Amino acid sequence: QSVLTQPPSASGTPGQRVTISCSGSSSNIGSNFVYWYQQLPGTAPKLLIYTNNQRPSGVPDRFSGSKSGTSASLAISGLRSEDEAEYYCAAWDDSLRNPVFGGGTKLTVL
Amino acid sequence: EVQLVQSGAEVKKPGSTVKISCRVSGYNFIDYYMHWVQQAPGKGLEWMGLVDPKDGETIYAEKFQGRVTITADTSTDTVYMDLSSLRSDDTAVYYCARSHGGLGECQFDNWGQGTLVIASS
Numbered sequence: 001q002s003v004l005t006q007p008p009s010a011s012g013t014p015g016q017r018v019t020i021s022c023s024g025s026s027s028n029i030g031s032n033f034v035y036w037y038q039q040l041p042g043t044a045p046k047l048l049i050y051t052n053n054q055r056p057s058g059v060p061d062r063f064s065g066s067k068s069g070t071s072a073s074l075a076i077s078g079l080r081s082e083d084e085a086e087y088y089c090a091a092w093d094d095s096l097r098n099p100v101f102g103g104g105t106k107l108t109v110l
Numbered sequence: 111e112v113q114l115v116q117s118g119a120e121v122k123k124p125g126s127t128v129k130i131s132c133r134v135s136g137y138n139f140i141d142y143y144m145h146w147v148q149q150a151p152g153k154g155l156e157w158m159g160l161v162d163p164k165d166g167e168t169i170y171a172e173k174f175q176g177r178v179t180i181t182a183d184t185s186t187d188t189v190y191m192d193l194s195s196l197r198s199d200d201t202a203v204y205y206c207a208r209s210h211g212g213l214g215e216c217q218f219d220n221w222g223q224g225t226l227v228i229a230s231s
Contacts, residue, residue, distance in 0.1 A: 002154060035216045037155075044205055044221040045147075045155065056219065088155055090216040098171055099145070099216040104154040 003028060004089055004102035011108040017077040020105045022089030024070050028100055032092040034072040036065055039086045039104075048087070049074060076107075084109045112136040114206055114222040121228045127194040130225045132206030139187040140164040143209045145218065146180060146191045150202040160209070161189060169213075196229040203227075 005023040012018040022034065036049035047056055049065035064075045076083055089102040117131040132144065146158040159170035163182035170178055179192040189206055204225050207218035
């Protein structure tokens with residue numbers, strides 16, 4: 001059971017906007033930044049969003065992050081087939097004194 | 111260019127110890143924490159521990175405490191992860207990942223390619 005809770009799956013058609021939620025608590029999301037990672041099949045995870053809503057260089061602006069209280073969301077607009085991947089949220093947990101991940105959300109582009 | 115290059119796949123007997131390396135290049139080794147993350151087949155990411163290469167200080171996840179040892183060799187810019195008393199459920203891909211920022215950050219901005227460890231008799 002992961003400390004951060006994500007839906008196991010999400011889907012959308014090309015061009016659509018999808019959102020993936022990440023729920024935590026006051027000791028992690030509620031008091032620390034949220035990060036999002038994209039993992040394409042058979043590859044290492046890649047940083048997608050940092051400090052709640054910032055995109056690293058090279059990440060399209062179709063990807064956006066937000067945080068409110070103890071929850072966070074990743075939004076993907078203008079969905080493309082290459083966005084089909086597993087998405088993970090992460091945050092530092094003050095009680096555990098370590099990073100924690102969500103269980104991952106498999107995004108399917110129909 | 112920042113690169114994290116991990117050692118190759120391992121097949122180990124249950125009860126034994128595996129040692130995985132992660133050699134870095136393209137940045138000042140002691141300026142960033144290095145983490146290890148486990149991913150079992152078909153499962154999510156699980157944080158195992160970190161090392162501060164500057165002074166060797168470590169923090170381990172409770173789940174792996176007592177079985178995992180992470181070290182940093184500043185002479186070769188390499189981080190090592192030892193996992194002992196291997197069990198079948200340790201079969202997984204193990205990633206090293208560099209974190210940007212201080213302790214309390216989860217900005218893993220560069221990852222190794224992963225090392226598959228199979229624990230099987």
